[in-house]
Amino acid sequence: MGRLRPAVLAGILVLVPVLAGCTAEGGPSSTGTSASVPATGGTMPDAPSTSAPLETTQSSNKAPVYWIGRTGGNVFLYREFRDVPEQENPVTRALRAMMSEKPLDPDFFTPWQNPDKLATSISGKDVITVDVSSDAFNSNLDADMAARAIQQLIYTATAAAASSGLIDTGQQIRVRILVDGHTDYVAFGKVQLGALMTRAAGLVAPVWIIDPQENAEVAAGSVKITGRSTSPGAKLHWQILQSADGGSKAPFLSGETTAATGQGQAGAFTLALNLPPGDYELRVAQAGSGGEPDRNEDTRSFKVR
Incomplete structure (x- = not known):
């Protein structure tokens, strides 16, 4: 990205x-x-x-x-x-x-x-x-x-x-x-420096894949993906690309999910995807509205073994 x-x-x-x-x-x-x-x-x-x-x-x-x-x-x-x-x-x-x-x-x-x-x-x-x-x-x-x-x-x-x-x-x-x-x-x-400082609002990524981490290896079957959006209730578009010989990547799965709104889980999202062994790239972005393109995409490469 x-x-x-x-x-x-x-x-x-x-x-x-x-x-x-x-x-x-x-x-x-x-x-x-x-x-x-x-x-x-x-x-x-x-x-x-x-x-x-x-x-x-x-x-x-x-x-x-x-x-x-x-x-x-x-x-x-x-x-x-x-x-x-x-x-x-x-x-x-x-x-x-x-x-x-x-x-x-x-x-x-x-x-x-x-x-x-x-x-x-x-x-x-x-x-x-x-x-x-x-x-x-x-x-x-x-x-x-x-x-x-x-x-x-x-x-x-x-x-x-x-x-x-x-x-x-x-x-x-x-x-x-x-x-x-x-x-x-x-x-x-x-x-x-010297004064007391706190977390500044507006600096954390709008869309953020938490797990799996970069280049992590996970077991084949149901792969759990977690992440966070700073917009609770927002629609998110996700896509899984699978790596092929020669380094190319082809679309494998795609879909839409909604960031949670509940207290303590606001903005969180979870996907459970059945993936065979292979090398993958996950992409998650905030869904555009009114014909606008998706924005604030995060990506993550991981392996299923």
Whole structure:
């Protein structure tokens, strides 16, 4: 689907809210403050108005890590669950993976660099403090991409704390970023740090395939596919392509589904498809209305064995 590649990081100029409220249900909080990074490019006409709901507690040791990707001409955050070492606390592990590893999906990327020092702590069940060394910011970014990188960190830190049960997801979760122990650092030369920050609304991907993850192998038969849309009740078009000899892909199955509207599952969608062994690509997009084309497509390659 041609999302953004790292080589063009500095070329994206889109309005980004840096501070905005979030709740456990993903909506903006009436008590949150917001600010915008000045932009010289276009706005985000199709961006959702909410942030993703905080992750729920899970028993898995996999860490939720957010990456940056592009769809429909806009830049959004996407999440993967990654295997991480257990030497550090869950928040530090997730952030270290975000700063030092590559995404499974080649359409995603991270502008962060592997830091020499990284530590995190949680106070009061609703404040996460991240202290990272300045070498993590050794990338040349414009103001808008720098703001997205900071939100990538905030989303990853809050996701890791929530999924490991370390914070109260009923409260607005705030993050303070220190650099070498100080509060006066300007991240990537563009974003002032030190103040408490929250998840910004409108940055999570409008359509998002959760499972299977990129290049995962699943058993033949009934294959369960899960995902999320930021528009509960919206129609989604999906398509399965099967890889053939020579690298070509042919349509195999297609259909339509509707994102859930129920509390706690708002925006979620699930497909159960009978697939024989083979290599496949899944495509899911928001259905266009009134003859308009589908938009905000996400793709995922996986194997059935």
